[in-house]
Amino acid sequence: MPAIPSDAPCGLVLAAGAGRRFGGPKALARTPAGTPWLALAVRALHEGGCGEVLVTLGAAVDEALPLLPAGVTVVRVADWRTGIAASVRAGLAAAASGSASAVVVLPVDTPDAPSSAVARLARRAGPDALAYAVYDGSPGHPVLIGRDHWSAVAASARGDVGARPYLVAAGADAVECGDLWSGADRDER
Numbered sequence: 001m002p003a004i005p006s007d008a009p010c011g012l013v014l015a016a017g018a019g020r021r022f023g024g025p026k027a028l029a030r031t032p033a034g035t036p037w038l039a040l041a042v043r044a045l046h047e048g049g050c051g052e053v054l055v056t057l058g059a060a061v062d063e064a065l066p067l068l069p070a071g072v073t074v075v076r077v078a079d080w081r082t083g084i085a086a087s088v089r090a091g092l093a094a095a096a097s098g099s100a101s102a103v104v105v106l107p108v109d110t111p112d113a114p115s116s117a118v119a120r121l122a123r124r125a126g127p128d129a130l131a132y133a134v135y136d137g138s139p140g141h142p143v144l145i146g147r148d149h150w151s152a153v154a155a156s157a158r159g160d161v162g163a164r165p166y167l168v169a170a171g172a173d174a175v176e177c178g179d180l181w182s183g184a185d186r187d188e189r
Helices: 037-047 061-067 084-096 115-122 147-156 164-169
Strands: 010-015 053-057 073-076 102-107 130-135 138-146 173-176
Touching (some): 010 084, 037 102, 037 115, 053 061, 053 084, 084 147, 102 147, 115 130, 115 138, 130 164
Parallel strands (some): 130 173
Antiparallel strands (some): 130 138
């Protein structure tokens, strides 16, 4: 892995939910070969240019902890049952205690996300940055949120609605990544 610059964005894996449609917490999901999705998300963020990587956990936290690679920071989300917004708020609050100027957000249910998609967003990092990946015009992940937007994103996130409305209202840059992968998340086993 190349050296991470000191001004690298922070990575944030959202993995606190119960995965009701999936049939269980996605933080416990593995590939058919047995690789934890958590490990894949962390790797994509690190290889895509993120420095510190934060992982939000809530449902099945004790079972998920052994699946995490070394060197990540666990963010426990006490109110994870209230929806994805709780993970977004907790993750951004944890990022605020660090020095990163931006955060790249990747949900755990995108195990096929390549580091090249993360890199496209990470290259735009800065305190005022705001961008999201699109796949043939459809919005997806990863998402880049500069530090200047963290409090507003946290305040606008509600229930099962994360940063998307804020990104749209603020005119975030759409970054085409359809040439890299499908952008599909996994809601079913």
